[in-house]
Amino acid sequence: MQVCAPPTSVFVTWLADHLEEVTDEVIEKIGRKTVSTSPLYSDPALQAVLRSETSRLLSRIMEELEIPQPTPLDSPEAGHIARLAALHGTPLDSLVNAHWEALSVVQDAYFRAAREAQVPPEEALRILHTGCRRLLEHTSCLIETATREYLEARRSNETDENAIRLGRIQAVLNGPETRIPHSPYDVGAEHVAVVAGGPVAGVVNAYARQQGSRALAAFVDQDVIWAWFSSVPPQRLLTTVLAGTPAGAVGVGAPGRGVQGFRQSHREAQAAHRVCLRTGRPGIQFSDVIPESMALTDMNSTRGLVLRQLGRLAR
Numbered sequence: 660m661q662v663c664a665p666p667t668s669v670f671v672t673w674l675a676d677h678l679e680e681v682t683d684e685v686i687e688k689i690g691r692k693t694v695s696t697s698p699l700y701s702d703p704a705l706q707a708v709l710r711s712e713t714s715r716l717l718s719r720i721m722e723e724l725e726i727p728q729p730t731p732l733d734s735p736e737a738g739h740i741a742r743l744a745a746l747h748g749t750p751l752d753s754l755v756n757a758h759w760e761a762l763s764v765v766q767d768a769y770f771r772a773a774r775e776a777q778v779p780p781e782e783a784l785r786i787l788h789t790g791c792r793r794l795l796e797h798t799s800c801l802i803e804t805a806t807r808e809y810l811e812a813r814r815s816n817e818t819d820e821n822a823i824r825l826g827r828i829q830a831v832l833n834g835p836e837t838r839i840p841h842s843p844y845d846v847g848a849e850h851v852a853v854v855a856g857g858p859v860a861g862v863v864n865a866y867a868r869q870q871g872s873r874a875l876a877a878f879v880d881q882d883v884i885w886a887w888f889s890s891v892p893p894q895r896l897l898t899t900v901l902a903g904t905p906a907g908a909v910g911v912g913a914p915g916r917g918v919q920g921f922r923q924s925h926r927e928a929q930a931a932h933r934v935c936l937r938t939g940r941p942g943i944q945f946s947d948v949i950p951e952s953m954a955l956t957d958m959n960s961t962r963g964l965v966l967r968q969l970g971r972l973a974r
Contacts, residue, residue, distance in 0.1 A: 670724065671725055694757055732801070844875040850914065887925070912931065913927055
């Protein structure tokens, strides 16, 4: 005799089967509505971290629907995301709003699960009532955790050497600054930028240290690094950091001179890294994947390369 699964298990199984889809919807909505200009959304390596932590958190929230009396949610994922937001200057109110946007997406997924998993109406009403109530409680708890971690990280970043250096780099990438204060690195030189995620980020950092004043690097998460090299060709740089096949992904931009080259090569490294994540390749030069980059990212990096190659004719 066939034994039917309990309605709650059917409901949770549907959510587990659609976890990747729901995660994508959460990332898309919070990116579009709350953190569109934050590196957490615009940088592919950091977006991968954000997506991974969000997926883990959603999985835990969904699984505990089968627990009659769950304990209060302790979320290292929310704390990690909050510390990243603080490091990259994402406003606290944007971080808080992102949690409410995520709640609305997950609520919609709950209603979709009840309908598409064909949970009987009375059971669906009970599950949805419990699920939405718990989701609201979890969101309030997550916001408290995120706020606490964010404020603590802001205080810590004021004296952290890497955070200070990253802030100065971001002032050049995003603003009017044309030099890195208290750094021997020459922003006016020719640059090759790197974005690396995973264990290979440590290899990039070690190589940057070997280069001394001819390199600049900052960790943007514990396993994600941005770096610039003023004396290493792209192919040699890629070959060097991938020697020994460390895990992770490395995107390398084309050479660029001066402040504009510093910014443009970084955008290209981000685009190349995005292709790495989509294709599973360990390392890519932007100039080798221009068509793929055009399909997977905004046009700024591609347009910059065209302008550099064709000059005024491309304007």
